[in-house]
Amino acid sequence: MTERKIHLGVDARSLNLPFVRGIGTYLRSLMEQLLETNSVHLTLFADRPEYPIAFSENEHAEHEIFEFRGDRFSAWEQVGLPRRAKARRVDLLFCPGTYVPLWQPVPTIVTIHDTIGWQSRSLGVRDRFIRHRLLPLAYRKCREIITISNSSKRDIEDRFSFLRNRCTVIHHGLDPSYQDICEKPKAFRLNLPQQLSESAYVLYVGGNIPRKRPDWAIKVFSESASESAKLVMLGVDAIHHKNFLAEIPESIRPRIVVFPFLSEEIVAALYSHATAVLYPTLYEGFGFPVLQANAFGVPVLHSAVGSLKELVGPSSIVVEPEDFTGWCQQLKICFEGKRDARAVSRLWARTFCWEKSAELHLQVFRRCLKVT
Numbered sequence: 001m002t003e004r005k006i007h008l009g010v011d012a013r014s015l016n017l018p019f020v021r022g023i024g025t026y027l028r029s030l031m032e033q034l035l036e037t038n039s040v041h042l043t044l045f046a047d048r049p050e051y052p053i054a055f056s057e058n059e060h061a062e063h064e065i066f067e068f069r070g071d072r073f074s075a076w077e078q079v080g081l082p083r084r085a086k087a088r089r090v091d092l093l094f095c096p097g098t099y100v101p102l103w104q105p106v107p108t109i110v111t112i113h114d115t116i117g118w119q120s121r122s123l124g125v126r127d128r129f130i131r132h133r134l135l136p137l138a139y140r141k142c143r144e145i146i147t148i149s150n151s152s153k154r155d156i157e158d159r160f161s162f163l164r165n166r167c168t169v170i171h172h173g174l175d176p177s178y179q180d181i182c183e184k185p186k187a188f189r190l191n192l193p194q195q196l197s198e199s200a201y202v203l204y205v206g207g208n209i210p211r212k213r214p215d216w217a218i219k220v221f222s223e224s225a226s227e228s229a230k231l232v233m234l235g236v237d238a239i240h241h242k243n244f245l246a247e248i249p250e251s252i253r254p255r256i257v258v259f260p261f262l263s264e265e266i267v268a269a270l271y272s273h274a275t276a277v278l279y280p281t282l283y284e285g286f287g288f289p290v291l292q293a294n295a296f297g298v299p300v301l302h303s304a305v306g307s308l309k310e311l312v313g314p315s316s317i318v319v320e321p322e323d324f325t326g327w328c329q330q331l332k333i334c335f336e337g338k339r340d341a342r343a344v345s346r347l348w349a350r351t352f353c354w355e356k357s358a359e360l361h362l363q364v365f366r367r368c369l370k371v372t
Contacts, residue, residue, distance in 0.1 A: 006365055008040045009090030009106070011081060014097050015054040016046035016065065019261040022288065023097040023113065026148075026172055028055055030096070033173075033358035035060050040362075043088050047076045064088070074130060077101055082108075091369055092143075099130075102138040107368055110139065111146040112167075114285030114306075115155040116211075136160060143368040146170055146361070148286045149307035168364055171310075172286050173354030174295055175264060196257065196270075200229045202331070203274040203298075205289040206281060207235030208244050213280040220278060220301075220324070222252045224331040231278075232257045232270060271296045276334035282321060287311050295349035297342025299334045301327060314345040 010031070014024035034040045042061040046053050053063050068080030078101045085093045086105040093108045095101075098117070100110040117123075118131055139145065139160060145167045147153050153167045202221055206212030214233060221231040236244050238260045248256055262270075271277070277293040277300040287308045293300035294313035302308055303321040312318060317334075319326045 003039065003366065005038070006040045006362075006369065007043070007089065007091045008034075008365065009043050009045060009085040009088060009093045011077075011093070011095045011097065011099075012044035012046045012053055012055070012063075013048075015044070016048045016051050017054075018051060020054050021261065024054065025175070025288070026111075027096045029173060029175060029354045030358055030361060031055060031061070033354040034362065036355075037358060037362060040365075043085075043090055045081055045084055047080075074099075078103065078134075082106070092365055094365075098135075100135070100138045100142060102134055102141070104138070104141050107143045108141070109144045109146065109364065109368060110142050111148065112139075112152070112156055113148055114152050114283070115159050116283065116285070118159060136162075139163060144168065144364050146364060148172055149310055151307040151309060152285045155306075168360075170357055170360045170364075171352055172288065172291070173352050173357045174291060174349055175268075175354075196230065196232065196273075200226065200275050200335075201232050201257070201273075202229060202276050202278055202334075203270055203293075204231060204233045204278045205235060206279065207233075207237070208240055211282045213282065214244075216280045216327075217278040218248060218252065218256070220280070220327045220331055221255075222249075223324075224328040224335070226335055229275065229335070230255050230257050232259065232274070234259050234262065234267065234270070236260060268292075268296075271298055274298050276301060276331060278327075278331070280321070280327070281305070281308075284308055290316060291349055291352055294345045297345040299330075301330055301334075313348045315342075 014027055020028060031042060044053050044055060044063050046065045047067060049065050055061065057063050064084060068076040077099055082101045082103050082105050090106055093106050095110045098112050100108060123131060140162060145163055147156055147167050147169055148171060150169055153169050156167055157164045202225055204217040206214060208214055233256060236258050241258055244258060245253060271292055277289060277298055279289045279300055279302040283306045285307055290300055290302055290308055290311040294315045297315050299315055299317055301317045301319055304312060304318050305321060317330045319330055
C-alpha cells in the first residue's frame with residue numbers, strides 16, 4: 001500500500017535569523033532530504049518578518065512568518081505556533097530545537113539536542129521556569145522524542161526519568177556540499193580568505209563560548225605551531241571581535257585571524273586546507289567539526305567527551321581534556337606532516353549522511369501517525 005504524504009508543520013525559527021547555525025544547519029539539511037523522498041509537504045513557521053526563511057519556498061514547502069504578542073511569556077512558541085499549526089491542519093508539528101509548546105492540539109515531535117541549558121546556574125526567573133517546569137511537562141505530552149547521539153540520550157534520560165525508552169537516536173549527516181570540495185580541494189582554494197591563501201594555519205571552530213575553550217586553543221597553538229602559521233578562529237560574532245582580540249596576548253595577536261559566521265563553501269575550504277583542527281570543547285550534543293574535519297582527512301584534536309566518543313574517526317587525535325602537554329605534542333606532530341588518513345577518513349565520514357537521517361526521521365513521523 002502506498003504511504004500517503006505527511007503534512008509536516010515545522011518550527012523554523014532557526015532558519016529565520018541573520019546566520020544559520022547548528023540547529024538551522026540540521027533542519028535545513030534534513031528538510032532538503034525529506035523533500036527528496038516525496039513523502040512530506042512542509043509548512044515552515046517563523047516569527048521574524050525582517051528576515052527571510054533560509055529555505056526555498058516551492059509547491060512542496062510553504063512559509064508562514066507571523067508575529068505574536070507576548071514575547072516575555074514565549075507566547076509565539078506556546079500559543080501562536082500550535083494555533084497556526086492547528087489552523088493549517090498539519091498532521092504533525094515538528095520542533096527541531098529543544099523548545100516545544102505545552103499546548104499540543106496536533107501531534108508533536110521534538111528534537112532535544114543536549115542538556116546544556118539545564119546545567120546553567122545563571123538562568124533568570126523566566127528561563128528557569130521554562131527549562132525546569134514548562135518543558136518537562138511539554139515533553140511528557142510529545143508523541144515522540146528524537147535526540148542526536150547516544151550520549152545525549154543518556155543525559156536526557158538521567159535528567160528526565162519519564163523519558164526512558166522514549167528517545168530515538170538519529171545522528172546528523174554530512175552536508176553534501178562538502179563532498180565536492182573533498183574531491184576537488186585545489187579548485188576551491190580560491191574560496192579561502194586572502195590573508196590565508198599562502199599561509200599554513202590551524203582551524204578552531206566554536207566562537208567564544210566558554211565550554212568550547214577558545215583560550216585553550218590559543219595557548220596550545222602559541223606553544224606548538226610554527227612561527228609562520230596562523231590560528232583561524234571561526235564563529236565569533238562581529239560585535240565581539242574587538243573585545244575578543246583584546247584578551248589575546250599581544251605577542252600572539254598578529255597570528256590570530258578571527259571570523260564571524262561564514263558561508264558553508266568558505267568554511268569547507270578552510271577545513272580542506274588546514275594543517276589541523278583544534279576542537280577542545282568539554283561537552284557537545286553532537287560535534288559537527290569533528291565529522292567535518294574527518295570528511296577532509298584533516299587531523300582533528302579533541303577529547304572523548306559527551307557525544308564525541310561516538311565521532312572518533314580515522315583523522316581524530318583523542319587527547320585528555322586537561323593534558324596540555326599532550327595537546328601540544330600532537331599539534332607539533334601535525335605540523336611535521338606525519339599523519340595522513342585522508343582516504344579512509346573520507347569513507348568513514350560518508351557513513352553519516354542526511355539521506356539516512358531523513359529516512360529515520362520519516363520512520364519516527366510515520367510511527368507517530370501510524371500512516372500506512
